[in-house]
Amino acid sequence: MKLEEIINLDKKYFMNTFGNRTPVCFSHGKGINLWDIDGNKYYDFLGGIAVSALGHSHPKLVDAIKQQAEKLIHCSNLYYIESQAKLAEKLVSISCADRVFFANSGAEANEGAIKLARIYFKKKGMPEKYEIITLEKSFHGRTLATIAATGQDKYQKPYSPLTPSFLKVPINDLDALEKAINGSTCAVMIEPIQGESGVNLTSLEYLKGVRKLCDEKGILLIFDEVQCGLGRTGKLFAYEHFGVEPDIFTLAKALGGGFPIGALCAKEHVQVLLNQETTVRPLEAILSHVQRHWQFWML
Ligand SMILES: Cc1ncc(COP(=O)(O)O)c(C=O)c1O
Incomplete structure (x- = not known):
């Protein structure tokens, strides 16, 4: 998609809570560099507001x-x-x-x-x-x-x-x-x-x-x-x-x-x-889940 199309799509459907955004759309990054969808290369001095501590696309991460x-993407805390x-x-x-x-x-x-x-x-x-x-x-x-x-x-x-x-x-x-x-x-x-x-x-x-x-x-x-x-x-x-x-x-x-x-x-x-008292016992938790949702399970 072209930048203008992305901006229009975003303005129509995305609920922006962050204020006006810079009209740039990045497609990928490597180390300290970012590239936008038109192939322009940038030096990223913002680092995702202290998030991208290893740079972009660090191979180990x-x-x-x-x-x-x-x-396994998810596993319950049970x-x-x-x-x-x-x-x-x-x-x-x-x-x-x-x-x-x-x-x-x-x-x-x-x-x-x-x-x-x-x-x-x-x-x-x-x-x-x-x-x-x-x-x-x-x-x-x-x-x-x-x-x-x-x-x-x-x-x-x-x-x-x-x-x-x-x-x-x-x-x-x-x-x-x-x-x-x-x-x-x-x-x-x-x-x-x-x-x-x-x-x-x-x-x-x-x-x-x-x-x-x-x-x-x-x-x-x-x-x-x-x-x-x-x-x-x-x-x-x-x-x-x-x-x-x-x-x-x-x-x-x-x-x-x-x-x-x-x-x-x-x-x-x-x-x-x-x-004390807050430990979740797996079997009890599963049973109470089944009890709470038994109507759904019976369908
Ligand atoms: C000092 C501090 N505490 C908490 C937060 C909130 O972190 P998050 O955006 O991951 O919820 C931030 C985010 O900027 C922060 O700077």
């Missing part, structure tokens, strides 16, 4: 996807999955985390972190702790909870009223954070380096101070490393620059190099309560 697709266990082990071996949960995107990984912080306190018998404090100018995703966590009006206004229970404080202001922490606070969620409203760095003293405050107040510290993690800052994880370890951190983007995957990485003490 392509091969891994091909090999897996030929074997069963053990070798590659899931191995990737979790790998992430644990290179980070401060002890446990990993996988999602499909950064927003979902952050939703998982929010849910984990809440359930952590529920299981501890403290259901009154459910509020999350985040930073002004932050970005945590485009789901309803993560836009509420995000500290930017432009993402929030169109979808108000927002999901409640997210408070915002200015970056690098420890006093403001201390004042905002209250009996309902369960966690503080921070990008060590903000990437979606300019590049805004948290200072060394600030992050160390946040860690200390969280420890003193008995609340969890979550780092969103969806954009700043996985080697983008010269270290594998941004938290390594600060000598501060979070209780939970999230990854996505570069983790799949374009393949949709996110990860929520947590310390053992955060996840340990989760195993």
Whole structure:
């Protein structure tokens, strides 16, 4: 198809939520280069907004996807999955985390972190702790909870009223954070380096101070490393620059190099309560599925 035809088709059928697009349509890429459908070659300095960390069409990534697709594309979480266990082990071996949960995107990984912080306190018998404090100018995703966590009006206004229970404080202001922490606070969620409203760095003293405050107040510290993690800052994880370890951190983007995957990485003490009561027993799950859908099965 010609570019004009693609644009017309897109304008007629695609639900564009992202604003005006550059009138270019790429057909393929290799390493740092992209080619459009007219054969023009480009240098890709955007990298899919921190996604294409290995460049385009990296042979190892392509091969891994091909090999897996030929074997099994989906497997329910009701069963053990070798590659899931191995990737979790790998992430644990290179980070401060002890446990990993996988999602499909950064927003979902952050939703998982929010849910984990809440359930952590529920299981501890403290259901009154459910509020999350985040930073002004932050970005945590485009789901309803993560836009509420995000500290930017432009993402929030169109979808108000927002999901409640997210408070915002200015970056690098420890006093403001201390004042905002209250009996309902369960966690503080921070990008060590903000990437979606300019590049805004948290200072060394600030992050160390946040860690200390969280420890003193008995609340969890979550780092969103969806954009700043996985080697983008010269270290594998941004938290390594600060000598501060979070209780939970999230990854996505570069983790799949374009393949949709996110990860929520947590310390053992955060996840340990989760195993009680929440374990899915495969046989029970299958039976309850059959019970719920038996009319359909009988047709
Ligand atoms: C810091 C941060 N968190 C979360 C997200 C959301 O990730 P995703 O687009 O994979 O849902 C982004 C995306 O830009 C991000 O930069």
